[in-house]
Amino acid sequence: MQSDKENDAVRLKVGLAEMLKGGVIMDVTDARQAEIAQSAGAVAVMALERVPAQIRSEGGVARMAAPQKIREIMSAVSIPVMAKCRIGHFAEAQILQVLGVDYIDESEVLTPADDEYHVDKSAFRVPFVCGAKNLGEALRRINEGAAMIRTKGEAGTGDIVHAVKHLRNIRREIRSLTLLEDAELYSYAKNLQAPYHLVHLVAKSGKLPVPNFSAGGVATPADAALVRQLGAESVFVGSGIFMKDSVTFCSEAEAESRAKAIVRATVYFEDPKILLETAAELLGTMKGLATSQLVTGDLLQYRGAS
Amino acid sequence: MISSLSIGVLALQGSYDAHLQSLKRFSVNARLIHHAEDLASIDALIVPGGESTTMLELLKKTGYFWEELQQFVHKKPSLGTCAGAILLASNVENPTQDCLGALDITVQRNAYGRQLQSSIHDGRCKFDDSDIELVFIRAPKIVRTGSAVEVLAEHDGSPIWVKQGQTMAATFHPELTSNAIVYEKWLENIKPDITALLKF
Numbered sequence: 001m002q003s004d005k006e007n008d009a010v011r012l013k014v015g016l017a018e019m020l021k022g023g024v025i026m027d028v029t030d031a032r033q034a035e036i037a038q039s040a041g042a043v044a045v046m047a048l049e050r051v052p053a054q055i056r057s058e059g060g061v062a063r064m065a066a067p068q069k070i071r072e073i074m075s076a077v078s079i080p081v082m083a084k085c086r087i088g089h090f091a092e093a094q095i096l097q098v099l100g101v102d103y104i105d106e107s108e109v110l111t112p113a114d115d116e117y118h119v120d121k122s123a124f125r126v127p128f129v130c131g132a133k134n135l136g137e138a139l140r141r142i143n144e145g146a147a148m149i150r151t152k153g154e155a156g157t158g159d160i161v162h163a164v165k166h167l168r169n170i171r172r173e174i175r176s177l178t179l180l181e182d183a184e185l186y187s188y189a190k191n192l193q194a195p196y197h198l199v200h201l202v203a204k205s206g207k208l209p210v211p212n213f214s215a216g217g218v219a220t221p222a223d224a225a226l227v228r229q230l231g232a233e234s235v236f237v238g239s240g241i242f243m244k245d246s247v248t249f250c251s252e253a254e255a256e257s258r259a260k261a262i263v264r265a266t267v268y269f270e271d272p273k274i275l276l277e278t279a280a281e282l283l284g285t286m287k288g289l290a291t292s293q294l295v296t297g298d299l300l301q302y303r304g305a306s
Numbered sequence: 307m308i309s310s311l312s313i314g315v316l317a318l319q320g321s322y323d324a325h326l327q328s329l330k331r332f333s334v335n336a337r338l339i340h341h342a343e344d345l346a347s348i349d350a351l352i353v354p355g356g357e358s359t360t361m362l363e364l365l366k367k368t369g370y371f372w373e374e375l376q377q378f379v380h381k382k383p384s385l386g387t388c389a390g391a392i393l394l395a396s397n398v399e400n401p402t403q404d405c406l407g408a409l410d411i412t413v414q415r416n417a418y419g420r421q422l423q424s425s426i427h428d429g430r431c432k433f434d435d436s437d438i439e440l441v442f443i444r445a446p447k448i449v450r451t452g453s454a455v456e457v458l459a460e461h462d463g464s465p466i467w468v469k470q471g472q473t474m475a476a477t478f479h480p481e482l483t484s485n486a487i488v489y490e491k492w493l494e495n496i497k498p499d500i501t502a503l504l505k506f
Contacts, residue, residue, distance in 0.1 A: 008426045011426065011441065011482065012421075012424045012425070012426065012441070012443065015424070015441060015443045015479065015482050016421055016424065016443055016444070018320075018321045018324055018355075018482065019320055019321055019355050019356050019357065019388070019389070019443060019444075020320075020356075020357075021319070021320060021321065021322075021323065021356075022317070022318065022319040022320065022322070022356070023319045023320075023356070023357065023360055038359055039359075039363070040363065041359070041360045041363035041364060042360065043319060043356070043357045043360050044357075074420075078359065078400070078401060078415060078416060079357050079359060079360075080357075080420075080421065080444065097422070100419075100420050100422055101420075101421075102420050102421035102444070103421070125422055126421065126422060127421065260363075260367070263360070263363070263364070264364070264367065267318055267319060267340075267364060268340070271340075
Protein backbone atom coordinates (compact mmCIF):
# COMPACT_ATOMS: atom_id res chain seq x y z
CA MET A 1 0.00 0.00 0.00
CA GLN A 2 2.71 2.48 1.01
CA SER A 3 5.67 1.63 -1.19
CA ASP A 4 6.36 5.18 -2.31
CA LYS A 5 9.55 5.95 -0.39
CA GLU A 6 9.68 9.60 -1.40
CA ASN A 7 6.16 10.09 -0.13
CA ASP A 8 7.07 8.31 3.12
CA ALA A 9 9.98 10.73 3.62
CA VAL A 10 7.60 13.68 3.30
CA ARG A 11 5.11 12.07 5.69
CA LEU A 12 7.81 11.62 8.34
CA LYS A 13 8.94 15.23 8.00
CA VAL A 14 5.41 16.64 8.22
CA GLY A 15 4.63 14.04 10.91
CA LEU A 16 7.18 15.55 13.29
CA ALA A 17 5.71 19.01 12.65
CA GLU A 18 2.31 17.51 13.52
CA MET A 19 3.73 16.42 16.90
CA LEU A 20 4.93 19.97 17.60
CA LYS A 21 1.47 21.51 17.10
CA GLY A 22 0.03 23.57 19.92
CA GLY A 23 3.48 24.06 21.38
CA VAL A 24 6.28 26.59 21.80
CA ILE A 25 9.71 26.28 20.18
CA MET A 26 12.26 28.34 22.11
CA ASP A 27 15.59 29.81 21.01
CA VAL A 28 18.42 28.79 23.35
CA THR A 29 22.14 29.52 23.33
CA ASP A 30 23.44 26.94 25.83
CA ALA A 31 22.59 23.73 27.69
CA ARG A 32 21.28 25.55 30.78
CA GLN A 33 18.79 27.60 28.74
CA ALA A 34 17.72 24.42 26.94
CA GLU A 35 16.98 22.76 30.29
CA ILE A 36 14.96 25.77 31.45
CA ALA A 37 13.00 25.71 28.17
CA GLN A 38 12.29 21.98 28.46
CA SER A 39 11.19 22.11 32.08
CA ALA A 40 8.90 25.04 31.27
CA GLY A 41 7.17 22.88 28.65
CA ALA A 42 8.81 23.81 25.32
CA VAL A 43 8.05 21.23 22.58
CA ALA A 44 11.45 21.84 20.97
CA VAL A 45 14.43 24.17 21.20
CA MET A 46 16.32 26.06 18.50
CA ALA A 47 20.06 25.82 19.16
CA LEU A 48 21.77 29.14 18.40
CA GLU A 49 25.09 30.89 18.94
CA ARG A 50 23.28 34.19 19.52
CA VAL A 51 19.55 34.96 19.76
CA PRO A 52 18.14 37.30 17.05
CA ALA A 53 18.18 40.38 19.33
CA GLN A 54 21.92 39.91 19.87
CA ILE A 55 22.55 39.30 16.18
CA ARG A 56 20.67 42.51 15.44
CA SER A 57 22.58 44.62 17.95
CA GLU A 58 26.04 43.13 17.39
CA GLY A 59 25.93 42.99 13.60
CA GLY A 60 28.52 41.00 11.63
CA VAL A 61 27.85 37.87 9.60
CA ALA A 62 25.53 35.45 11.39
CA ARG A 63 26.24 31.79 10.51
CA MET A 64 25.22 28.29 11.54
CA ALA A 65 26.00 27.68 15.25
CA ALA A 66 29.18 25.81 16.17
CA PRO A 67 28.62 22.01 16.14
CA GLN A 68 29.92 21.60 19.72
CA LYS A 69 27.33 24.17 20.88
CA ILE A 70 24.52 22.28 19.13
CA ARG A 71 25.81 18.93 20.49
CA GLU A 72 25.88 20.32 24.02
CA ILE A 73 22.24 21.34 23.67
CA MET A 74 21.24 18.03 22.06
CA SER A 75 22.66 16.09 24.97
CA ALA A 76 21.06 18.37 27.58
CA VAL A 77 17.40 17.78 26.59
CA SER A 78 15.11 14.97 25.42
CA ILE A 79 12.85 17.16 23.24
CA PRO A 80 13.62 17.79 19.53
CA VAL A 81 16.48 20.16 18.76
CA MET A 82 16.39 22.44 15.72
CA ALA A 83 19.24 24.49 14.28
CA LYS A 84 19.46 27.24 11.68
CA CYS A 85 21.38 27.30 8.42
CA ARG A 86 21.83 30.35 6.22
CA ILE A 87 19.42 30.76 3.30
CA GLY A 88 20.80 28.78 0.36
CA HIS A 89 23.71 27.35 2.37
CA PHE A 90 23.25 23.68 1.57
CA ALA A 91 26.70 22.81 2.96
CA GLU A 92 25.70 24.08 6.41
CA ALA A 93 22.51 22.03 6.02
CA GLN A 94 24.54 18.92 5.15
CA ILE A 95 26.62 19.42 8.29
CA LEU A 96 23.51 19.87 10.46
CA GLN A 97 21.95 16.70 8.99
CA VAL A 98 25.04 14.62 9.81
CA LEU A 99 25.09 16.18 13.27
CA GLY A 100 21.60 14.71 13.70
CA VAL A 101 19.45 17.75 14.50
CA ASP A 102 15.72 17.04 14.31
CA TYR A 103 14.76 20.05 12.16
CA ILE A 104 16.68 22.65 10.15
CA ASP A 105 15.44 26.23 9.94
CA GLU A 106 16.62 27.82 6.70
CA SER A 107 16.45 31.24 8.25
CA GLU A 108 16.60 34.90 7.27
CA VAL A 109 17.83 35.60 10.82
CA LEU A 110 21.24 34.39 9.67
CA THR A 111 23.06 36.26 6.89
CA PRO A 112 21.90 34.79 3.55
CA ALA A 113 24.48 32.76 1.61
CA ASP A 114 22.60 32.92 -1.69
CA ASP A 115 20.48 35.87 -2.77
CA GLU A 116 18.77 33.93 -5.55
CA TYR A 117 18.22 30.31 -4.50
CA HIS A 118 17.10 28.47 -1.40
CA VAL A 119 18.33 25.03 -0.34
CA ASP A 120 16.79 22.12 -2.30
CA LYS A 121 15.22 20.73 0.85
CA SER A 122 13.65 17.67 -0.77
CA ALA A 123 17.19 16.31 -1.24
CA PHE A 124 17.57 16.00 2.56
CA ARG A 125 16.22 13.41 4.98
CA VAL A 126 16.09 15.92 7.84
CA PRO A 127 12.96 18.11 7.75
CA PHE A 128 13.15 21.86 7.11
CA VAL A 129 11.12 24.84 8.27
CA CYS A 130 11.17 28.09 6.28
CA GLY A 131 9.75 31.55 6.77
CA ALA A 132 7.13 33.21 4.57
CA LYS A 133 5.45 36.62 4.36
CA ASN A 134 2.72 35.59 1.94
CA LEU A 135 1.12 32.57 0.29
CA GLY A 136 3.32 32.59 -2.82
CA GLU A 137 6.48 32.57 -0.71
CA ALA A 138 5.08 29.78 1.50
CA LEU A 139 4.20 27.60 -1.50
CA ARG A 140 7.59 28.16 -3.15
CA ARG A 141 9.29 26.96 0.04
CA ILE A 142 6.97 23.95 0.28
CA ASN A 143 7.72 23.13 -3.35
CA GLU A 144 11.44 23.13 -2.46
CA GLY A 145 10.68 20.60 0.29
CA ALA A 146 9.90 22.61 3.45
CA ALA A 147 7.79 20.47 5.82
CA MET A 148 6.73 23.39 8.01
CA ILE A 149 6.14 27.08 7.35
CA ARG A 150 6.61 29.80 9.93
CA THR A 151 5.05 33.09 9.01
CA LYS A 152 7.76 35.72 9.34
CA GLY A 153 7.61 38.35 11.98
CA GLU A 154 10.54 40.65 12.60
CA ALA A 155 12.93 38.54 14.66
CA GLY A 156 14.77 40.01 17.62
CA THR A 157 12.50 43.00 18.12
CA GLY A 158 9.79 41.86 20.52
CA ASP A 159 7.39 43.72 18.21
CA ILE A 160 4.52 41.50 17.05
CA VAL A 161 3.26 43.73 14.23
CA HIS A 162 4.90 41.90 11.31
CA ALA A 163 3.99 38.43 12.58
CA VAL A 164 0.37 39.57 12.66
CA LYS A 165 0.55 41.20 9.23
CA HIS A 166 1.99 38.11 7.54
CA LEU A 167 -0.34 35.66 9.26
CA ARG A 168 -3.26 37.77 8.11
CA ASN A 169 -1.79 37.97 4.58
CA ILE A 170 -1.54 34.22 4.24
CA ARG A 171 -4.95 33.54 5.74
CA ARG A 172 -6.57 36.14 3.47
CA GLU A 173 -4.86 34.74 0.38
CA ILE A 174 -5.93 31.19 1.27
CA ARG A 175 -9.52 32.30 1.83
CA SER A 176 -9.64 34.08 -1.51
CA LEU A 177 -8.19 31.02 -3.28
CA THR A 178 -11.06 28.87 -2.04
CA LEU A 179 -13.54 31.19 -3.79
CA LEU A 180 -11.98 30.85 -7.24
CA GLU A 181 -13.21 28.61 -10.03
CA ASP A 182 -10.88 25.87 -11.24
CA ALA A 183 -10.26 27.74 -14.49
CA GLU A 184 -9.11 30.79 -12.55
CA LEU A 185 -6.50 28.91 -10.54
CA TYR A 186 -3.99 28.70 -13.42
CA SER A 187 -3.69 32.43 -13.73
CA TYR A 188 -3.77 32.88 -9.95
CA ALA A 189 -0.86 30.43 -9.63
CA LYS A 190 1.05 32.55 -12.13
CA ASN A 191 0.36 35.70 -10.10
CA LEU A 192 1.43 33.98 -6.89
CA GLN A 193 4.56 32.68 -8.65
CA ALA A 194 3.75 29.34 -7.08
CA PRO A 195 3.39 25.86 -8.61
CA TYR A 196 -0.12 25.12 -9.88
CA HIS A 197 -0.45 21.73 -8.10
CA LEU A 198 0.12 23.39 -4.71
CA VAL A 199 -2.22 26.28 -5.50
CA HIS A 200 -4.88 23.75 -6.49
CA LEU A 201 -4.31 21.76 -3.28
CA VAL A 202 -4.70 24.87 -1.10
CA ALA A 203 -7.80 25.99 -3.02
CA LYS A 204 -9.47 22.63 -2.38
CA SER A 205 -8.40 22.13 1.27
CA GLY A 206 -8.49 25.73 2.48
CA LYS A 207 -5.17 25.34 4.27
CA LEU A 208 -1.46 24.92 3.65
CA PRO A 209 -0.36 21.30 3.00
CA VAL A 210 2.12 21.58 5.91
CA PRO A 211 1.68 22.99 9.44
CA ASN A 212 1.84 26.78 9.71
CA PHE A 213 3.58 28.16 12.79
CA SER A 214 4.28 31.77 13.74
CA ALA A 215 7.65 33.36 14.47
CA GLY A 216 9.30 36.71 15.00
CA GLY A 217 8.50 39.32 17.62
CA VAL A 218 6.53 37.11 20.03
CA ALA A 219 7.49 38.43 23.49
CA THR A 220 4.52 37.91 25.82
CA PRO A 221 1.84 35.26 26.55
CA ALA A 222 -0.72 37.63 25.01
CA ASP A 223 1.38 37.80 21.81
CA ALA A 224 1.38 33.99 21.63
CA ALA A 225 -2.41 33.90 22.12
CA LEU A 226 -2.85 36.58 19.45
CA VAL A 227 -0.98 34.66 16.74
CA ARG A 228 -2.69 31.40 17.75
CA GLN A 229 -6.10 33.04 17.40
CA LEU A 230 -5.01 34.31 13.99
CA GLY A 231 -4.41 30.72 12.92
CA ALA A 232 -0.81 29.87 13.87
CA GLU A 233 -0.63 26.21 14.92
CA SER A 234 2.44 26.68 17.15
CA VAL A 235 4.71 29.52 18.16
CA PHE A 236 8.44 30.13 17.87
CA VAL A 237 9.79 32.41 20.59
CA GLY A 238 13.27 33.79 20.12
CA SER A 239 14.72 36.60 22.15
CA GLY A 240 11.50 37.09 24.12
CA ILE A 241 12.28 34.47 26.75
CA PHE A 242 15.89 34.92 27.76
CA MET A 243 16.64 38.58 26.94
CA LYS A 244 16.22 41.65 29.11
CA ASP A 245 17.01 43.92 26.18
CA SER A 246 18.97 43.35 23.00
CA VAL A 247 22.27 42.93 24.85
CA THR A 248 21.75 41.37 28.28
CA PHE A 249 20.09 38.16 29.41
CA CYS A 250 17.39 38.33 32.08
CA SER A 251 17.58 36.28 35.30
CA GLU A 252 16.84 32.55 35.21
CA ALA A 253 13.75 33.05 37.36
CA GLU A 254 12.42 35.66 34.97
CA ALA A 255 13.15 33.51 31.90
CA GLU A 256 11.42 30.57 33.54
CA SER A 257 8.33 32.62 34.36
CA ARG A 258 8.11 33.93 30.78
CA ALA A 259 8.67 30.48 29.27
CA LYS A 260 5.97 28.81 31.39
CA ALA A 261 3.48 31.61 30.82
CA ILE A 262 3.98 31.58 27.04
CA VAL A 263 3.58 27.77 26.91
CA ARG A 264 0.33 27.97 28.82
CA ALA A 265 -0.99 30.89 26.74
CA THR A 266 -0.19 28.97 23.54
CA VAL A 267 -2.31 26.01 24.70
CA TYR A 268 -5.17 27.98 26.26
CA PHE A 269 -5.12 30.73 23.65
CA GLU A 270 -8.92 30.93 23.51
CA ASP A 271 -9.46 31.22 27.25
CA PRO A 272 -9.07 34.87 28.39
CA LYS A 273 -9.30 33.91 32.10
CA ILE A 274 -6.22 31.70 31.78
CA LEU A 275 -4.54 34.36 29.63
CA LEU A 276 -5.03 36.85 32.45
CA GLU A 277 -3.29 34.43 34.83
CA THR A 278 -0.39 33.96 32.39
CA ALA A 279 0.03 37.72 31.98
CA ALA A 280 -0.09 38.23 35.74
CA GLU A 281 2.57 35.62 36.54
CA LEU A 282 5.22 37.29 34.36
CA LEU A 283 8.24 38.71 36.16
CA GLY A 284 9.02 41.13 33.32
CA THR A 285 9.21 41.36 29.55
CA MET A 286 11.89 42.09 27.03
CA LYS A 287 12.31 45.81 26.32
CA GLY A 288 11.99 45.37 22.58
CA LEU A 289 12.50 47.50 19.54
CA ALA A 290 9.66 49.11 17.59
CA THR A 291 9.95 47.91 14.00
CA SER A 292 8.38 51.12 12.68
CA GLN A 293 11.60 52.87 13.69
CA LEU A 294 13.76 50.51 11.65
CA VAL A 295 14.70 51.28 8.06
CA THR A 296 13.91 48.64 5.46
CA GLY A 297 17.56 47.60 5.21
CA ASP A 298 17.48 46.61 8.88
CA LEU A 299 14.51 44.27 8.46
CA LEU A 300 15.56 40.62 8.46
CA GLN A 301 12.34 39.41 6.82
CA TYR A 302 13.33 40.75 3.38
CA ARG A 303 16.68 38.93 3.30
CA GLY A 304 17.24 36.19 0.73
CA ALA A 305 15.15 35.59 -2.40
CA SER A 306 11.46 35.62 -1.60
CA MET B 307 -30.25 1.53 18.12
CA ILE B 308 -27.19 1.77 20.29
CA SER B 309 -26.38 4.89 22.21
CA SER B 310 -23.50 6.85 20.74
CA LEU B 311 -20.06 6.73 22.28
CA SER B 312 -18.31 9.93 23.40
CA ILE B 313 -14.58 9.87 22.75
CA GLY B 314 -12.34 12.61 24.13
CA VAL B 315 -8.95 13.53 22.69
CA LEU B 316 -6.58 15.19 25.17
CA ALA B 317 -5.85 18.50 23.44
CA LEU B 318 -3.00 20.10 25.35
CA GLN B 319 -0.44 19.72 22.59
CA GLY B 320 0.52 17.39 19.73
CA SER B 321 -1.43 15.37 17.17
CA TYR B 322 -4.88 15.78 18.71
CA ASP B 323 -6.29 17.22 15.50
CA ALA B 324 -5.07 14.22 13.49
CA HIS B 325 -6.84 11.90 15.97
CA LEU B 326 -10.01 13.96 15.69
CA GLN B 327 -9.87 13.63 11.88
CA SER B 328 -9.29 9.85 12.15
CA LEU B 329 -12.32 9.44 14.42
CA LYS B 330 -14.53 10.91 11.69
CA ARG B 331 -14.46 7.42 10.12
CA PHE B 332 -16.60 6.17 13.00
CA SER B 333 -20.05 7.09 14.24
CA VAL B 334 -18.73 8.35 17.52
CA ASN B 335 -19.11 11.67 19.22
CA ALA B 336 -15.53 13.02 19.32
CA ARG B 337 -14.45 16.09 21.28
CA LEU B 338 -11.29 17.81 22.45
CA ILE B 339 -10.41 17.77 26.15
CA HIS B 340 -8.77 20.90 27.56
CA HIS B 341 -9.75 20.85 31.23
CA ALA B 342 -10.36 18.34 34.03
CA GLU B 343 -14.10 19.07 33.98
CA ASP B 344 -14.30 18.02 30.30
CA LEU B 345 -13.56 14.43 31.37
CA ALA B 346 -17.01 14.07 32.93
CA SER B 347 -18.72 14.10 29.54
CA ILE B 348 -16.75 11.32 27.79
CA ASP B 349 -16.74 7.51 27.82
CA ALA B 350 -13.16 7.00 26.66
CA LEU B 351 -10.00 9.03 26.08
CA ILE B 352 -7.22 9.23 23.50
CA VAL B 353 -3.88 10.63 24.65
CA PRO B 354 -2.17 11.77 21.41
CA GLY B 355 1.41 11.95 20.18
CA GLY B 356 3.43 15.07 20.91
CA GLU B 357 6.03 15.86 23.54
CA SER B 358 5.39 14.02 26.81
CA THR B 359 7.45 16.51 28.85
CA THR B 360 5.25 19.37 27.59
CA MET B 361 2.03 17.52 28.40
CA LEU B 362 3.37 16.58 31.86
CA GLU B 363 4.21 20.19 32.62
CA LEU B 364 0.75 21.36 31.55
CA LEU B 365 -1.07 18.56 33.41
CA LYS B 366 0.77 19.20 36.65
CA LYS B 367 0.37 22.95 36.47
CA THR B 368 -3.32 23.23 35.72
CA GLY B 369 -4.84 22.50 39.12
CA TYR B 370 -6.02 18.95 39.71
CA PHE B 371 -6.00 17.84 36.11
CA TRP B 372 -3.26 15.25 36.78
CA GLU B 373 -5.17 13.53 39.58
CA GLU B 374 -8.45 13.61 37.66
CA LEU B 375 -6.78 12.27 34.54
CA GLN B 376 -5.15 9.50 36.56
CA GLN B 377 -8.52 8.53 38.03
CA PHE B 378 -10.09 8.59 34.57
CA VAL B 379 -7.53 6.37 32.81
CA HIS B 380 -7.65 3.84 35.67
CA LYS B 381 -11.44 3.54 35.35
CA LYS B 382 -12.27 4.18 31.69
CA PRO B 383 -10.93 2.92 28.32
CA SER B 384 -7.94 4.89 27.06
CA LEU B 385 -5.68 4.83 24.04
CA GLY B 386 -2.20 6.37 24.08
CA THR B 387 -0.10 6.84 20.93
CA CYS B 388 3.64 7.58 21.09
CA ALA B 389 3.88 10.32 23.77
CA GLY B 390 0.41 9.13 24.87
CA ALA B 391 1.83 5.62 25.42
CA ILE B 392 4.58 7.17 27.53
CA LEU B 393 2.00 8.99 29.67
CA LEU B 394 -0.17 5.87 30.14
CA ALA B 395 2.77 3.63 31.15
CA SER B 396 3.61 2.61 34.72
CA ASN B 397 7.36 3.24 34.31
CA VAL B 398 9.28 5.59 32.02
CA GLU B 399 13.01 5.51 31.29
CA ASN B 400 15.47 7.74 29.41
CA PRO B 401 14.95 9.86 31.41
CA THR B 402 12.75 8.71 34.31
CA GLN B 403 9.56 10.79 34.47
CA ASP B 404 6.04 10.76 35.96
CA CYS B 405 3.37 8.67 34.27
CA LEU B 406 -0.26 7.72 34.82
CA GLY B 407 0.14 3.96 35.35
CA ALA B 408 -2.88 2.88 33.29
CA LEU B 409 -0.91 0.04 31.68
CA ASP B 410 1.60 -2.26 33.33
CA ILE B 411 4.43 -1.48 30.91
CA THR B 412 7.84 0.16 31.02
CA VAL B 413 8.54 2.57 28.18
CA GLN B 414 11.91 3.90 27.07
CA ARG B 415 11.74 7.33 25.42
CA ASN B 416 13.45 8.16 22.10
CA ALA B 417 14.56 4.52 21.98
CA TYR B 418 15.33 4.47 18.26
CA GLY B 419 17.18 7.80 18.23
CA ARG B 420 16.37 11.17 16.75
CA GLN B 421 14.24 12.30 13.76
CA LEU B 422 16.64 10.79 11.19
CA GLN B 423 15.77 7.38 12.67
CA SER B 424 12.01 7.98 12.26
CA SER B 425 10.58 5.44 9.80
CA ILE B 426 7.50 3.91 8.20
CA HIS B 427 7.04 0.12 7.98
CA ASP B 428 4.44 -2.40 6.93
CA GLY B 429 3.68 -4.70 9.85
CA ARG B 430 1.31 -7.50 10.80
CA CYS B 431 -1.10 -7.79 13.70
CA LYS B 432 -0.47 -10.80 15.94
CA PHE B 433 -4.13 -11.69 16.42
CA ASP B 434 -5.19 -12.16 12.79
CA ASP B 435 -2.09 -11.46 10.66
CA SER B 436 -3.78 -8.43 9.07
CA ASP B 437 -1.76 -5.52 7.62
CA ILE B 438 -0.91 -2.54 9.76
CA GLU B 439 1.06 0.53 8.71
CA LEU B 440 3.54 1.65 11.34
CA VAL B 441 4.58 5.31 11.40
CA PHE B 442 7.35 5.77 13.97
CA ILE B 443 8.41 9.35 14.81
CA ARG B 444 11.16 9.68 17.42
CA ALA B 445 9.39 6.66 18.83
CA PRO B 446 9.62 5.16 22.31
CA LYS B 447 10.05 1.42 22.92
CA ILE B 448 8.05 -0.82 25.24
CA VAL B 449 10.81 -2.61 27.12
CA ARG B 450 8.67 -4.52 29.68
CA THR B 451 5.10 -5.78 29.70
CA GLY B 452 3.32 -7.03 32.83
CA SER B 453 1.49 -10.38 32.90
CA ALA B 454 -1.91 -8.76 32.35
CA VAL B 455 -0.72 -7.08 29.15
CA GLU B 456 -1.49 -8.60 25.75
CA VAL B 457 0.81 -7.81 22.83
CA LEU B 458 -1.18 -6.99 19.67
CA ALA B 459 1.75 -6.22 17.35
CA GLU B 460 5.54 -6.35 17.42
CA HIS B 461 8.30 -4.75 15.41
CA ASP B 462 11.97 -5.77 15.49
CA GLY B 463 11.25 -8.12 18.40
CA SER B 464 9.67 -5.45 20.66
CA PRO B 465 5.98 -4.97 21.48
CA ILE B 466 4.68 -1.83 19.75
CA TRP B 467 0.93 -2.18 20.33
CA VAL B 468 -0.38 -3.52 23.63
CA LYS B 469 -3.65 -3.93 25.46
CA GLN B 470 -4.64 -4.31 29.09
CA GLY B 471 -8.37 -4.55 29.66
CA GLN B 472 -9.97 -1.79 27.61
CA THR B 473 -6.86 0.36 27.47
CA MET B 474 -4.29 0.30 24.68
CA ALA B 475 -0.95 1.87 23.89
CA ALA B 476 0.89 2.11 20.56
CA THR B 477 4.43 3.41 20.10
CA PHE B 478 3.58 4.40 16.51
CA HIS B 479 1.02 6.86 15.09
CA PRO B 480 -2.31 5.38 13.91
CA GLU B 481 -3.45 9.02 13.53
CA LEU B 482 -0.96 9.53 10.67
CA THR B 483 -2.10 6.67 8.43
CA SER B 484 -5.25 5.68 6.59
CA ASN B 485 -5.01 2.23 8.19
CA ALA B 486 -7.75 2.30 10.86
CA ILE B 487 -7.14 -1.02 12.61
CA VAL B 488 -5.93 0.43 15.92
CA TYR B 489 -9.10 2.52 16.28
CA GLU B 490 -11.29 -0.38 15.15
CA LYS B 491 -9.82 -2.77 17.72
CA TRP B 492 -9.91 -0.21 20.51
CA LEU B 493 -13.52 0.80 19.81
CA GLU B 494 -14.57 -2.84 19.33
CA ASN B 495 -13.12 -3.52 22.75
CA ILE B 496 -15.24 -0.77 24.28
CA LYS B 497 -18.38 -1.51 22.28
CA PRO B 498 -18.28 -5.02 20.81
CA ASP B 499 -20.85 -4.16 18.14
CA ILE B 500 -18.22 -2.30 16.12
CA THR B 501 -20.18 -2.56 12.88
CA ALA B 502 -22.68 -0.17 14.40
CA LEU B 503 -19.89 2.37 14.90
CA LEU B 504 -18.23 2.03 11.52
CA LYS B 505 -19.28 4.55 8.91
CA PHE B 506 -19.88 3.14 5.46
